[in-house]
Amino acid sequence: MPLSTRPLAADDLAWLTDLFTSRYRPGTDWELVTLDAVREGAGVGTALVDAVAVAQAVDSGGG
Incomplete structure (x- = not known):
């Protein structure tokens, strides 16, 4: 399966909402972390995907 990344789009909202509500219990604390790099291809996200x-x-x- 080839890997790819892209920014979240407006039509991802239903999928994202379902993902978070199915994996995290209501009332618990959690945070969303992004793996952005200042220069594309030079960040932690790229290393993780690789x-x-x-x-x-x-x-x-x-x-």
Whole structure:
């Protein structure tokens, strides 16, 4: 499965609401964290996505 990232769009609201309400209990404290970089491709998010891609390749026997 190829990985990609993109900013959230207005039509993602229903999916995002469902995700958070199904995984987090009402009344508990939590925060949304983003992994933005000042320069595209140079942040923690990029490193995390790259690490997941490598792990998936290893798990599938491709790396």
